[in-house]
Amino acid sequence: MKFERYGLGIAKGLSVTIRHLLRRPVTTQYPEQRLVTSRRIRGNELIWDKNKCTGCATCAKTCPQGVIRIVTSVKLEENKYQVEKFEVDMGYCIFCGLCVEACPYDALFLGYAYERARYRRGELIRDREELLASEERKPSAYARPQIEATLPKQTLLLDKDRGRR
Amino acid sequence: MVTAMLPPDWPGGFWAHWAVFVVVIFVFVLGVMMGALWFERRAMAIMQARLGPNRTGPFGLLQPVADAIKLLLKEDIVPAKGDKLVHWLAPVVVVAPVLMIFAVVPFQGGAILADLNIGILYIVAISSVATVGVFMAGWASNNKYSLLGAMRMVASVVSYEIPVVLSIIGVVLLAGSLSMQQIVLAQDIPFILLQPLGFLLFFIGALAEINRAPFDLMEADSEIVAGFNTEYSGIKWSMFFLGEYGEALAISAIVTTLFLGGWRGPVLPPWLWFLVKVGLVFFTMVWIRTTVPRVRIDQLMALAWKFLFPLALLNLFITAVEILVFPAVSLWVLVGVNIAIMIVLVLLWSRLFKLGWGKVEV
Numbered sequence: 001m002k003f004e005r006y007g008l009g010i011a012k013g014l015s016v017t018i019r020h021l022l023r024r025p026v027t028t029q030y031p032e033q034r035l036v037t038s039r040r041i042r043g044n045e046l047i048w049d050k051n052k053c054t055g056c057a058t059c060a061k062t063c064p065q066g067v068i069r070i071v072t073s074v075k076l077e078e079n080k081y082q083v084e085k086f087e088v089d090m091g092y093c094i095f096c097g098l099c100v101e102a103c104p105y106d107a108l109f110l111g112y113a114y115e116r117a118r119y120r121r122g123e124l125i126r127d128r129e130e131l132l133a134s135e136e137r138k139p140s141a142y143a144r145p146q147i148e149a150t151l152p153k154q155t156l157l158l159d160k161d162r163g164r165r
Numbered sequence: 166m167v168t169a170m171l172p173p174d175w176p177g178g179f180w181a182h183w184a185v186f187v188v189v190i191f192v193f194v195l196g197v198m199m200g201a202l203w204f205e206r207r208a209m210a211i212m213q214a215r216l217g218p219n220r221t222g223p224f225g226l227l228q229p230v231a232d233a234i235k236l237l238l239k240e241d242i243v244p245a246k247g248d249k250l251v252h253w254l255a256p257v258v259v260v261a262p263v264l265m266i267f268a269v270v271p272f273q274g275g276a277i278l279a280d281l282n283i284g285i286l287y288i289v290a291i292s293s294v295a296t297v298g299v300f301m302a303g304w305a306s307n308n309k310y311s312l313l314g315a316m317r318m319v320a321s322v323v324s325y326e327i328p329v330v331l332s333i334i335g336v337v338l339l340a341g342s343l344s345m346q347q348i349v350l351a352q353d354i355p356f357i358l359l360q361p362l363g364f365l366l367f368f369i370g371a372l373a374e375i376n377r378a379p380f381d382l383m384e385a386d387s388e389i390v391a392g393f394n395t396e397y398s399g400i401k402w403s404m405f406f407l408g409e410y411g412e413a414l415a416i417s418a419i420v421t422t423l424f425l426g427g428w429r430g431p432v433l434p435p436w437l438w439f440l441v442k443v444g445l446v447f448f449t450m451v452w453i454r455t456t457v458p459r460v461r462i463d464q465l466m467a468l469a470w471k472f473l474f475p476l477a478l479l480n481l482f483i484t485a486v487e488i489l490v491f492p493a494v495s496l497w498v499l500v501g502v503n504i505a506i507m508i509v510l511v512l513l514w515s516r517l518f519k520l521g522w523g524k525v526e527v
Contacts, residue, residue: 006515013456020212027216 037114039141039151042095045111046088047139048131052107055081059099059108067092068099088131090116091124100143109139112151186278190267197443198410199229204444205451212455236406239399244307247396251305256397256404258298262291263411270418271346273428273435284345285337288419289330292374295408296322299383299393302405306396314392318383321373321465328473329370332363335484336423349427357424358500362480362507364424366473368449371420373465375412378454382462417446467520476514 028035055072071085100108113136118124133139141148203218203226210217218225243252269284271277281287296319303315337343339359340351357364373380384392394405421427421442428435430442460468483506487499 006512010457014452017212017452017456020214023214025216026214
């Protein structure tokens with residue numbers, strides 16, 4: 001005789017839910033509490049290293065959206081390109097990371113941050129100085145495993161004592 | 166003789182008594198309903214390892230207020246091809262009877278708007294009127310989902326009314342009165358012990374009748390959008406919401422009065438005992454809602470007619486036999502006998518319970 005059909009099933013279910021009253025919530029209350037994201041997050045921004053960039057425009061060619069505009073002039077005495085304009089329309093960027101993977105000199109990174117929403121579309125077009133790395137604009141380790149060790153380890157849940165009722 | 170009916174502990178004439186209790190009932194129903202709303206959301210959230218509303222005010226206590234303001238400010242939409250008058254009238258027809266139920270609920274000895282000598286019969290009669298309102302809403306919306314939801318509501322209320330009333334009769338037989346006050350006064354032992362099967366049937370039937378989970382088929386959002394209130398918005402929708410939670414509170418109060426001994430209890434003041442018991446019953450409803458998934462429509466009907474109805478008849482028969490044939494037996498013996506009878510009957514009927522001649526999964 002299976003007792004699940006005689007009310008035991010419901011009793012079991014009720015005991016499960018009542019035990020959950022004593023459990024910590026799994027909710028993260030976002031603006032006050034934050035989880036540490038994956039070290040290889042694709043983030044929400046593109047980071048450009050001015051010194052490593054040679055102006056080869058591989059990134060612009062590989063971009064499926066065509067959002068990277070790069071204008072170069074030639075410095076004959078050093079036999080190099082001079083990058084005059086490096087402009088990215090983040091509004092169209094799909095964060096596929098192909099430019100980062102394609103860059104032969106590791107001059108491009110995807111960003112570690114994810115709070116880069118803007119009120120105006122025009123503010124999403126970033127150029128030269130706005131694309132550099134800074135304290136707020138850390139590069140993520142996506143396709144750049146060499147910087148992975150510098151970033152904190154990911155947490156999936158908050159510390160138990162931080163969960164607030 | 167109006168003055169003779171007055172409870173001794175309330176000064177003033179009939180109208181003073183009336184005015185005081187109308188205010189008390191409105192404050193009680195609206196205030197406790199907002200509390201119940203908050204309580205349900207928080208308790209369900211915690212049982213589901215979430216947090217629930219906790220931003221508005223301390224512990225999110227002001228969330229129902231914020232919701233109410235939002236609802237009152239929303240646009241009132243009436244379907245172009247709907248029946249405008251009935252559409253407007255339906256929310257009133259749903260809410261008014263729910264408030265009227267509380268007229269005969271005794272908050273403590275003598276603290277009652279009208280101690281009708283047919284109190285429980287009045288409740289059974291008046292609570293069914295809300296169904297008419299729901300059907301009006303479904304019909305006037307000119308929307309197939311509204312109508313389907315309303316039809317389900319009518320079907321479930323008509324079916325579940327029978328076991329509910331039959332299990333109430335068991336209580337009335339024991340108490341020897343239909344008056345809510347007399348029923349409470351008769352409970353030296355809470356009737357949940359003397360009528361365990363009746364309590365079970367009444368509670369299941371009442372859950373179905375007020376369409377709370379797991380019997381909330383009329384609002385099954387996975388099947389029929391939002392049931393009868395699909396076409397409602399703003400203040401009219403909030404009236405339905407008020408009616409729904411008011412009914413849940415009313416059922417909690419009725420269960421408290423009929424089975425849990427009403428306001429009676431040691432140490433605490435009587436009205437507090439009443440509130441504590443109502444809260445406990447409401448928590449059980451929330452608990453069940455968190456636990457049990459929604460039933461199918463055929464399961465809903467089969468449960469009423471094949472499980473609750475025969476058991477309610479048997480319960481009534483057994484209670485009548487106990488009262489007529491063994492009036493001298495100690496009540497505590499009857500408690501034991503009745504609990505044993507409940508276990509045997511529930512097990513037996515669960516074994517017999519089949520759907521579609523056994524071809525359909527229960």
